Amino acid sequence: MIRQLMAQSPLLLFPIVGLLIFVGVFTLVVARVFRHKADEFDAMARIPLGEDDGASRAAPSTALEGAAHAASRPALEKGR
Amino acid sequence: MATESRDQAAPALEAKRIVYNDSIVRWFIGASVLFGVVAMLVGVIIALQLAVWQANLHPILTFGRLRPLHTNAAIFAFVGNMIFAGMYYSTQRLVKARLASDLLAKIHFWGWQLIIVSAAVTLPLGFTTGKEYAELEWPIDLAIAVIWVVFAINFFWTLWNRREKHLYVAIWFYIATIVTVAVLHIVNSLEIPVSILKSYSIYGGAKDALIQWWYGHNAVAFFLTTPVLGIMYYFVPKASGRPVYSYRLSVVHFWALVFLYIWAGPHHLLNSSLPNWAQTLGMIFSIMLWAPSWGGMINGLLTLRGAWDKLREDPVLKFLAAGVTFYGMATFEGPLLSIKSVNGLAHYTDWIIGHVHSGALGWNGFMAAGMFYYLVPRLWGTQLHSKRAADLHFWIGTIGILLYMVSMWVAGVTQGMMWRAQNPEGGLLYPNFVETLMALRPMYWTRIVGGTLFLVGQLMMAWNLFMTAKAGKAVDGEAEVLIEKDAEPVVPWTSLIFGRPVLLAAVTTAIMLLAGLRSEIASFTMVLLTAIVGGVGAYFLQLAREKGKPTWHSLLEGRPLLFTVLTVLAVLVGGVVEIVPSLLVEQTAATGIEAKPYRPLELSGRDIYLREGCYTCHSQMIRPFRFETARYGEASTLDDSRYDHPFQWGSKRTGPDLAREGGKYPNLWHYKHMVDPRQISPGSNMPPYAQLATAKNDAASIPDKMRAMRAVGVPYTPEEIGTGAQDAKSHADEIVADLKANGVDVAPDTEIVALISFLQRLGRGPQPPASGGKAPAVSTLTP
Numbered sequence: 001m002i003r004q005l006m007a008q009s010p011l012l013l014f015p016i017v018g019l020l021i022f023v024g025v026f027t028l029v030v031a032r033v034f035r036h037k038a039d040e041f042d043a044m045a046r047i048p049l050g051e052d053d054g055a056s057r058a059a060p061s062t063a064l065e066g067a068a069h070a071a072s073r074p075a076l077e078k079g080r
Numbered sequence: 081m082a083t084e085s086r087d088q089a090a091p092a093l094e095a096k097r098i099v100y101n102d103s104i105v106r107w108f109i110g111a112s113v114l115f116g117v118v119a120m121l122v123g124v125i126i127a128l129q130l131a132v133w134q135a136n137l138h139p140i141l142t143f144g145r146l147r148p149l150h151t152n153a154a155i156f157a158f159v160g161n162m163i164f165a166g167m168y169y170s171t172q173r174l175v176k177a178r179l180a181s182d183l184l185a186k187i188h189f190w191g192w193q194l195i196i197v198s199a200a201v202t203l204p205l206g207f208t209t210g211k212e213y214a215e216l217e218w219p220i221d222l223a224i225a226v227i228w229v230v231f232a233i234n235f236f237w238t239l240w241n242r243r244e245k246h247l248y249v250a251i252w253f254y255i256a257t258i259v260t261v262a263v264l265h266i267v268n269s270l271e272i273p274v275s276i277l278k279s280y281s282i283y284g285g286a287k288d289a290l291i292q293w294w295y296g297h298n299a300v301a302f303f304l305t306t307p308v309l310g311i312m313y314y315f316v317p318k319a320s321g322r323p324v325y326s327y328r329l330s331v332v333h334f335w336a337l338v339f340l341y342i343w344a345g346p347h348h349l350l351n352s353s354l355p356n357w358a359q360t361l362g363m364i365f366s367i368m369l370w371a372p373s374w375g376g377m378i379n380g381l382l383t384l385r386g387a388w389d390k391l392r393e394d395p396v397l398k399f400l401a402a403g404v405t406f407y408g409m410a411t412f413e414g415p416l417l418s419i420k421s422v423n424g425l426a427h428y429t430d431w432i433i434g435h436v437h438s439g440a441l442g443w444n445g446f447m448a449a450g451m452f453y454y455l456v457p458r459l460w461g462t463q464l465h466s467k468r469a470a471d472l473h474f475w476i477g478t479i480g481i482l483l484y485m486v487s488m489w490v491a492g493v494t495q496g497m498m499w500r501a502q503n504p505e506g507g508l509l510y511p512n513f514v515e516t517l518m519a520l521r522p523m524y525w526t527r528i529v530g531g532t533l534f535l536v537g538q539l540m541m542a543w544n545l546f547m548t549a550k551a552g553k554a555v556d557g558e559a560e561v562l563i564e565k566d567a568e569p570v571v572p573w574t575s576l577i578f579g580r581p582v583l584l585a586a587v588t589t590a591i592m593l594l595a596g597l598r599s600e601i602a603s604f605t606m607v608l609l610t611a612i613v614g615g616v617g618a619y620f621l622q623l624a625r626e627k628g629k630p631t632w633h634s635l636l637e638g639r640p641l642l643f644t645v646l647t648v649l650a651v652l653v654g655g656v657v658e659i660v661p662s663l664l665v666e667q668t669a670a671t672g673i674e675a676k677p678y679r680p681l682e683l684s685g686r687d688i689y690l691r692e693g694c695y696t697c698h699s700q701m702i703r704p705f706r707f708e709t710a711r712y713g714e715a716s717t718l719d720d721s722r723y724d725h726p727f728q729w730g731s732k733r734t735g736p737d738l739a740r741e742g743g744k745y746p747n748l749w750h751y752k753h754m755v756d757p758r759q760i761s762p763g764s765n766m767p768p769y770a771q772l773a774t775a776k777n778d779a780a781s782i783p784d785k786m787r788a789m790r791a792v793g794v795p796y797t798p799e800e801i802g803t804g805a806q807d808a809k810s811h812a813d814e815i816v817a818d819l820k821a822n823g824v825d826v827a828p829d830t831e832i833v834a835l836i837s838f839l840q841r842l843g844r845g846p847q848p849p850a851s852g853g854k855a856p857a858v859s860t861l862t863p
Binding site (some may be wrong): 009011012013014017018020021024025026027028029030031032033034036038041043044045046047048049059063 | 174246249250293314317318321324327328332335336339340343361481584585618650653654656673721
């Protein structure tokens with residue numbers, strides 16, 4: 001079957017290999033993501049909620065909390 | 081516990097107050113609202129022109145010239161300014177850093193507005209490349225590239241300055257947008273200039289078709305979708321006060337969407353003369369797109385879980401929830417339309433127009449409205465001027481979209497069915513194309529009502545936002561952030577690039593590549609081997625993982641540069657596998673012995689065809705269906721458009737296909753049809769082009785045009801270029817003599833003569849001169 005398919009055009013190699021690369025990466029991403037429990041991502045999911053909406057609603061304490069929360073996680077690199 | 085050890089090693093923190101650059105956000109919002117009104121107003125005008133031809137008031141305001149203005153204004157001016165506002169606002173807050181450069185932001189803003197104004201001037205004046213959604217001529221293309229780079233520098237510089245280490249999912253979508261749009265724009269806009277505002281695409285025929293729709297499709301993907309998804313991931317949680325439903329799903333959503341979207345371009349070319357396998361590829365990937373699109377849509381909607389009651393009260397949430405719902409509808413419909421048999425019915429009809437507008441008005445328009453109603457009160461430190469007006473806008477807009485979509489569905493299915501309807505003898509039941517157009521009139525009027533309602537809603541929003549801003553005072557957001565003075569050492573980039581998951585992916589990919597090279601991909605052994613290596617590798621990775629340490633992906637999310645590189649790779653895989661075959665397709669798929677370049681006058685006439693935007697209503701691609709070949713002639717081949725720079729296959733038939741128009745009617749028919757379409761074709765909605773009968777054709781530029789064409793691979797010889805002007809003149813004399821013999825006096829140097837010569841050439845080779853004609857032998861113009 002594969003030979004019949006390739007007989008249509010040798011260029012079919014490109015999309016087929018590309019498809020396999022996609023399937024490989026996709027499987028890897030899904031496997032890696034779902035190996036972790038959902039609550040392990042809670043801190044990341046809350047990033048938008050932990051800062052101010054503007055001067056009129058500035059809530060430094062929230063931002064401080066957010067920053068402190070970030071700092072409590074394992075440092076990934078120097079803060080810049 | 082790991083927490084204790086971290087507590088002991090907690091870095092010293094220093095508090096710092098930052099003020100966000102929100103003035104740039106205010107400017108972009110203003111521009112988006114203003115250009116949104118313009119884009120929608122032009123939309124209503126061109127909708128009216130389709131229902132009432134008299135609405136083509138002036139030669140520079142015809143449908144063919146205004147339609148590109150409408151699409152460019154909607155995409156790049158309305159949505160463009162909206163996404164810049166959303167990206168600048170949310171990025172600063174998500175990374176807890178002020179925009180890196182206020183100057184670059186200003187250059188970005190004013191540069192972008194200058195580009196928009198240039199488009200608004202040049203498109204009605206007829207300066208166009210003739211490539212849908214990429215009509216702007218080369219100097220403006222260059223300006224777009226420069227301004228995009230300015231934007232990218234400022235964005236990545238801001239990421240560099242960030243105080244929040246983790247890059248939230250919205251930022252990933254912004255990164256994908258910035259890098260992919262750059263790639264798409266550059267590749268698709270490669271062109272050879274003829275003059276300051278005229279160029280030819282370096283690609284021709286099927287190559288150009290593939291690259292153009294790779295661009296066109298992904299302009300939808302990475303300009304109208306990914307940045308707005310990023311905005312969804314930021315503003316829906318903000319407005320509802322809840323974190324995103326599933327962060328894990330957002331990770332999968334991102335990678336799947338970025339990987340898959342880029343492949344689906346060929347679904348715009350189904351049932352064309354493109355090789356069958358390329359069409360099937362586009363179809364399959366489009367159907368696969370269902371999954372990530374709906375994954376994202378569900379993730380957005382379920383973020384509102386437990387907050388559904390707020391929908392009743394909060395106009396912001398109403399717009400955002402409806403916008404995400406329209407995204408779900410549009411991304412359900414898209415793959416459906418990509419199924420070849422469905423596409424056979426829907427393509428070239430108004431169904432596609434309805435589909436596009438469910439996305440543009442429902443998804444982009446409503447997400448923009450939700451974001452603006454959220455932002456403007458905050459950016460001016462006040463309350464929304466009128467919540468009732470915002471509610472009314474929501475309902476008027478929703479009814480407008482529904483009227484638009486439903487009328488276009490009905491129009492599309494009606495016309496598609498009429499085109500293919502057969503009489504008992506097996507012939508076409510509606511052989512006259514105009515019959516199928518006149519049947520759509522009521523739907524065209526319904527669309528005008530729907531579009532006008534949406535425009536009214538947009539005007540109400542503009543008023544409401546203006547009054548809100550007037551009542552308040554511009555304020556910039558502030559935040560106090562903590563900076564680590566002595567942070568832990570940075571994880572070296574090599575350990576990420578050469579991390580175990582990457583190596584495992586590389587090994588499994590290598591096995592698959594090996595299988596591919598041996599053409600035995602389907603071999604059970606190879607698939608099994610790949611699965612075993614991947615599975616066992618993943619298992620050992622799990623075992624080797626140190627508890628409490630960050631995962632590879634979470635490390636990656638803290639490294640924007642690496643993240644960008646990997647995103648580019650994901651995008652390029654799809655791009656390369658689609659584009660490389662398209663560049664090679666000529667050698668493998670086209671037989672290419674019959675194609676002959678256009679004669680000089682025909683080339684000149686073709687530029688008039690491009691200038692007037694004829695491709696917005698006429699296709700040049702006869703599909704291999706019986707009902708198409710019965711109406712238009714033999715199905716199109718790759719050879720037919722081999723020397724078309726750019727290709728003109730088109731995407732919509734408000735008028736009939738013209739691929740085999742040559743020789744179908746006498747010159748007199750074309751002349752009269754051009755001057756007064758309804759004299760020849762009662763009921764037609766084509767604008768009159770009487771002005772072409774007096775406008776002088778630009779014959780002086782013919783040699784330059786031929787030279788440019790030669791530069792992109794059209795086999796004109798230097799001799800042919802040298803005698804080009806003379807050949808054009810004798811060709812014109814021939815047509816004029818024929819017209820004169822039929823009672824029409826027209827000067828040979830007029831545009832209408834050049835256009836007729838082009839139309840008479842379509843679908844056939846160069847014609848021998850009429851008896852007594854003085855045109856040089858055709859063979860002198862063949863390679």
